[in-house]
Amino acid sequence: xxxxxxxxxxxxxxxxxxxxxxxxxxxxxxxxxxxxxxxxxxxxxxxxxxxxxxxxxxxxxxxxxxxxxxxxxxxxxxxxxxxxxxxxxxxxxxxxxxxxxxxxxxxxxxxxxxxxxxxxxxxxxxxxxxxxxxxxxxxxxxxxxxxxxxxxxxxxxxxxxxxxxxxxxxxxxxxxxxxxxxxxxxxxxxxxxxxxxxxxxxxxxxxxxxxxxxxxxxxxxxxxxxxxxxxxxxxxxxxxxxxxxxxxxxxxxxxxxxxxxxxxxxxxxxxxxxxxxxxxxxxxxxxxxxxxxxxxxxxxxxxxxxxxxxxxxxxxxxxxxxxxxxxxxxxxxxxxxxxxxxxxxxxxxxxxxxxxxxxxxxxxxxxxxxxxxxxxxxxxxxxxxxxxxxxxxxxxxxxxxxxxxxxxxxxxxxxxxxxxxxxxxxxxxxxxxxxxxxxxxxxxxxxxxxxxxxxxxxxxxxxxxxxxxxxxxxxxxxxxxxxxxxxxxxxxxxxxxxxxxxxxxxxxxxxxxxxxxxxxxxxxxxxxxxxxxxxxxxxxxxxxxxxxxxxxxxxxxxxxxxxxxxxxxxxxxxxxxxxxxxxxxxxxxxxxxxxxxxxxxxxxxxxxxxxxxxxxxxxxxxxxxxxxxxxxxxxxxxxxxxxxxxxxxxxxxxxxxxxxxxxxxxxxxxxxxxxxxxxxxxxxxxxxxxxxxxxxxxxxxxxxxxxxxxxxxxxxxxxxxxxxxxxxxxxxxxxxxxxxxxxxxxxxxxxxxxxxxxxxxxxxxxxxxxxxxxxxxxxxxxxxxxxxxxxxxxxxxxxxxxxxxxxxxxxxxxxxxxxxxxxxxxxxxxxxxxxxxxxxxxxxxxxxxxxxxxxxxxxxxxxxxxxxxxxxxxxxxxxxxxxxxxxxxxxxxxxxxxxxxxxxxxxxxxxxxxxxxxxxxxxxxxxxxxxx
Numbered sequence: 001x002x003x004x005x006x007x008x009x010x011x012x013x014x015x016x017x018x019x020x021x022x023x024x025x026x027x028x029x030x031x032x033x034x035x036x037x038x039x040x041x042x043x044x045x046x047x048x049x050x051x052x053x054x055x056x057x058x059x060x061x062x063x064x065x066x067x068x069x070x071x072x073x074x075x076x077x078x079x080x081x082x083x084x085x086x087x088x089x090x091x092x093x094x095x096x097x098x099x100x101x102x103x104x105x106x107x108x109x110x111x112x113x114x115x116x117x118x119x120x121x122x123x124x125x126x127x128x129x130x131x132x133x134x135x136x137x138x139x140x141x142x143x144x145x146x147x148x149x150x151x152x153x154x155x156x157x158x159x160x161x162x163x164x165x166x167x168x169x170x171x172x173x174x175x176x177x178x179x180x181x182x183x184x185x186x187x188x189x190x191x192x193x194x195x196x197x198x199x200x201x202x203x204x205x206x207x208x209x210x211x212x213x214x215x216x217x218x219x220x221x222x223x224x225x226x227x228x229x230x231x232x233x234x235x236x237x238x239x240x241x242x243x244x245x246x247x248x249x250x251x252x253x254x255x256x257x258x259x260x261x262x263x264x265x266x267x268x269x270x271x272x273x274x275x276x277x278x279x280x281x282x283x284x285x286x287x288x289x290x291x292x293x294x295x296x297x298x299x300x301x302x303x304x305x306x307x308x309x310x311x312x313x314x315x316x317x318x319x320x321x322x323x324x325x326x327x328x329x330x331x332x333x334x335x336x337x338x339x340x341x342x343x344x345x346x347x348x349x350x351x352x353x354x355x356x357x358x359x360x361x362x363x364x365x366x367x368x369x370x371x372x373x374x375x376x377x378x379x380x381x382x383x384x385x386x387x388x389x390x391x392x393x394x395x396x397x398x399x400x401x402x403x404x405x406x407x408x409x410x411x412x413x414x415x416x417x418x419x420x421x422x423x424x425x426x427x428x429x430x431x432x433x434x435x436x437x438x439x440x441x442x443x444x445x446x447x448x449x450x451x452x453x454x455x456x457x458x459x460x461x462x463x464x465x466x467x468x469x470x471x472x473x474x475x476x477x478x479x480x481x482x483x484x485x486x487x488x489x490x491x492x493x494x495x496x497x498x499x500x501x502x503x504x505x506x507x508x509x510x511x512x513x514x515x516x517x518x519x520x521x522x523x524x525x526x527x528x529x530x531x532x533x534x535x536x537x538x539x540x541x542x543x544x545x546x547x548x549x550x551x552x553x554x555x556x557x558x559x560x561x562x563x564x565x566x567x568x569x570x571x572x573x574x575x576x577x578x579x580x581x582x583x584x585x586x587x588x589x590x591x592x593x594x595x596x597x598x599x600x601x602x603x604x605x606x607x608x609x610x611x612x613x614x615x616x617x618x619x620x621x622x623x624x625x626x627x628x629x630x631x632x633x634x635x636x637x638x639x640x641x642x643x644x645x646x647x648x649x650x651x652x653x654x655x656x657x658x659x660x661x662x663x664x665x666x667x668x669x670x671x672x673x674x675x676x677x678x679x680x681x682x683x684x685x686x687x688x689x690x691x692x693x694x695x696x697x698x699x700x701x702x703x704x705x706x707x708x709x710x711x712x713x714x715x716x717x718x719x720x721x722x723x724x725x726x727x728x729x730x731x732x733x734x735x736x737x738x739x740x741x742x743x744x745x746x747x748x749x750x751x752x753x754x755x756x757x758x759x760x761x762x763x764x765x766x767x768x769x770x771x772x773x774x775x776x777x778x779x780x781x782x783x784x785x786x787x788x789x790x791x792x793x794x795x796x797x798x799x800x801x802x803x804x805x806x807x808x809x810x811x812x813x814x815x816x817x818x819x820x821x822x823x824x825x826x827x828x829x830x831x832x833x834x835x836x837x838x839x840x841x842x843x844x845x846x847x848x849x850x851x852x853x854x855x856x857x858x859x860x861x862x863x864x865x866x867x868x869x870x871x872x873x874x875x876x877x878x879x880x881x882x883x884x885x886x887x888x889x890x891x892x893x894x895x896x897x898x899x900x901x902x903x904x905x906x907x908x909x910x911x912x913x914x915x916x917x918x919x920x921x922x923x924x925x926x927x928x929x930x931x932x
Contacts, residue, residue: 014162014219015199018189022162022217026146030164030215033130033148042144049143049159049221051228063106072098094766127158147218153439155209160225161216163187163201168212168473170441171203174338176226176677177598182210182442186475195627196226196652197598206677211441227677230653250800262749269753300730303781307726315710316719317693323705326688328723329669330591331794333716334660334682336674337597337604339695340713341611342573346442348390348450350537350570352528353382354510357567381512385566387454389542390447391462392493393481395472396440398448441473443540443571465491468550471560479504481560483550490547494560498529498568501541505565514564529568536603537570572606578714579611585717587612590793594646596656596682601626601649608647627651634658656682667798673708673716675700690716717790725785727795732858733777734802735810740772740851742814743821747843750822757836759825759843764900767890768848771883776855779875786860786869812927813857816920821847824916828909841903842913845887849917852883857924865925 014022019030028034034042079094125140130148140158143149149161157171163185170182177197186200196204203216205225222228307324311317318324338344351359438445452459465484471494473480479496494501502525508517525541532539543563551559586593593613597604605624608614614623623646625633630648633641642662648655660670660682672679672686675696683689684703691704692711701707708715744765751759760768802810825843828834834842855876859868870876890896 015190015202016193017162019162019164019187022219023164026217026219028146028148028217030148030217031130032133034144034146035132038146039131039142039144042146043142046145046221046224048141050141051223063102072102125156125158127155128152143218143221145219145221145224149216149218150213151203151209151216152213153209153211157203157205157207157209157216159205159218159222160220160227161203161218163203163214164217165215166212166475167214168475169209169214170211172208172210172442173197173204174344174676176204176207184475185214195650197650230677230680258745262745270756300781302778303726303729303733306782307722311719311722314715314718315693315708315712316715317707317709318719319705319707323688324719324723324726326669326723327671327706327716327720328725328727329795330671330688330720330723332663332668333586333591333593333671333673334596334656334686335593335672335713336676336679337595337599337607338573339675339692339711340673341579341595341607341613342575344573344695346446346538346571347574348446348569349572349574350532351383351386351567352532352570353386353567354508357382359383382509382566385509385544386542386569387451387458388462388491389493389495389544389566390569391451391459392465392484392491393495393542394440394444394447395470395480396438396444396448398438398445398452443538446571447569469556469559471558477560479560483547483559490550492545492547492559492563494543494563495540495569496560498539498541499526501543501560501563502526502565504561505543505563507563508565509567517565525565525568532568532570534602535570536600536606537572540569540571542566542569572603575607575611576711576713578712582714582717583612585790586720589717589720589790591720594648596648596651596659598627598651599649601647604647604649614646623647624649627655630655630659634662653679653681657685660685669794671716673713675711690719721790724789724792724794725783726781728785728789729781729783731801731806732783733780735806735813736780736855736858737773737777738802739810739813740817740847740854741769742810743817744847746814746818747822747825747847750818751825751843755829759822759840760847761840761901764840764844767900768844768851771848771886772851775879775883776852776876779873779879780855780858780870782875783869783873813854813920813924816923817847817850817854820916820919820923821850824912828912832908834909837901837903838905838909840901841905842909845913846916848887849913850920852880853918853921854924855880856921857928859928861928861931865929 014025017025023030076094076098079091079098083091126137127140127143128135128137128150129143130136130150131138135150143159147159148164149158151157151169163169164187166185166187169185171185172182183197183200185203188201190199190201203214205220205227220226220228304324308318311324335341349360351357353359438448448459451462465486467482468485468490469483471477471479471481473496477496478500479494481492481494481496484491484493494504502517502522505517507514508521529539529541543560543565545562545564550556583593595604595608595613601624605614608624623644625642625645625648627648627650630642630651642659643666648659651659656672656679660672663670664687669688670686671688671690672682673690673692674680674683675692677700679691680700680703683691683700688706689704690706690708691700693701693707693709694711696707696711706719744760747759751757821843824846825839828839828842856870859865859870863869890900891902
């Protein structure tokens, strides 16, 4: 067995060791790999190369979550009592309410889970390994520590490993580290301890090979990989209950306490006065039904479900109903950079030429670009040569289906010379200029896309030239180039790292003339390279020369000497078009947005400025912080300084968690967006985790609350707006429901304690509440809301579902309804001396019509009486029409009328009902106008 294994040695030992030391530790020959016997022994010890999956909610768990609610418990108890005392119709009616609510919530969350499963990539990953001296393809799950794995461009790394050999090997580690630029890998051992993002001799599970080939000895599989560590970190995080759930639970518990208190008081008083136990229990059931808004769970579920469906049409999958409302309360959004704010595709951003000539790109709507600002053609000579080198010193190829149009546009992307390149120094990159799909190094793909979009005709002509010699890129020379036959001469095109190519240059192209390149000039360009890197750009240097004869012998092996330096080219992962506008909307809505990324500080700040995350005021202040400095602040408890930071760079997954926990403890409702493996723990811990659907990893999508199918940051703004509208609607219909439920409680209490008779029967209350609680309340719940909702600051996260002012309104509304309806009951009883059956009907129909009209009292105080959110809501009118029709049918259908104890009434009683049902509306509207 191996002397040292993934579980016995720490990973840092391997990247600090030589190749020979690592191979010796695993007792493996890099040319033959492991034997079958050794593989089997190690598989028994370490297990399969898989991650422990997060436990998913089963269908049964989804169902249980729908009934795990205090309101459901109380109504279930009421149904049970009804069955015990033989009121089958009453018990069945209550059960129907419970089943409808349970089905709605269950179905919506079940569908959301199915939508998530449809997003997952179910393909099994394979890997090329050396075993028994032969190269073979196996399922990646079968890899064990000590396996020798061969990787090439396009492969996913199947497990963590130490690089043994490499040829121009580059990897995209953005899912793990957030670094948008491909990382060059080398087998050389590190001289000092480094963070994950800087360990250039290690390949990590889940990252992608972009260029070259490599041979790796595996040291970590499954949960012993860097990805496994993050997965374990995800599993350790507990998800806090959503604010809506917390507030609804507090509200319903308070209602239950009130109900139980009244019922117990009535039972005691009734028992002391010698009343029958059945009558007392029936009154208690009536109180239960009167106090609890049976339709509250139904309407809340439907309102959230409708928001869920609306967002689904806008490419937002919401996995939990309550998550929609929680978005409306969000006060702080932590966003990843790569793939979230940016496109995760490198593009040409800047050319810097001699004589301080800098060209930044402002791309036109058609994706076309041209050079402007130069009156004489010789001033453009540097650009012309740079264009030529971009095409010729290039080993990449564009995919055919992407050469005519960009990923995000149906418009033609062929250059026609009508676009512009501006010299403003801060031109913004458009989504029209994405680097698109291609084969090869992302930087070279970006150069080809730029060249083709700039001048497709010249691009095609240059691509037809015959290549005579080729010097591929390697990690030692840091340059690459090619020689092409051009007329009677030979053109040498070269590019590479600035330090390397400038050292190989003796001359410089300046103002159309070739001049000597002095040591002072070289120092200037080294400094210029550093300045561009500090801006977050990936920089290459370009050079060329012309030869009369084709190099031969040793000269042909290294022809990139005595070059003519052209200038520097800067690349950037461009921001997505819609992000800046979405960022401005967030600021207007009082929502803070903070970038948290593992990428380079300069890159992060550059993107932050372009997407308006950093404004002019922020540019003058220190609003960025590195992960290293963040650790110091956390250790020194100087966290109060964190509130002013807009960008955290070079952070790891554990630091993201610390930040989220810190701001949650400060009372913030935190949303977290991300797409990478490194985002998963933070996505789970945040109040709202928002994963990307296109570029998002499966791990990120599984732990999130929402998934953006289009990866558009602007969709988050739409979701927040929908959440705010839903919260306002929920507050409206809860106030509507509680105010007339309060009146029902007061009416029963007033009549029961004074006359010891029940003014409203339990089944009547249930029928009435089913009408009012569901249809008008639902109409309020699906309203369009206030058009200016995103111009208001977010609601205080500590603010209860119903404020003190809301409760005062509910009390006032309930009291007015009680006085009018009780007045009708007592008037019919004492003045007109009507029997109990008739006074019961007077109270029922007065309350029924008063409750329906009460929906118009839910307008905002500053809105017009006749033109407001309620009167403009077509669903309100439909709901009222339906409820009146159902009341009429219930009255005129004998079987239903008998069950509900309806009686024939004379005209004057209907007049009394009409008067007392419209009086609350008039009184409340007068009060609203007076307050206005």
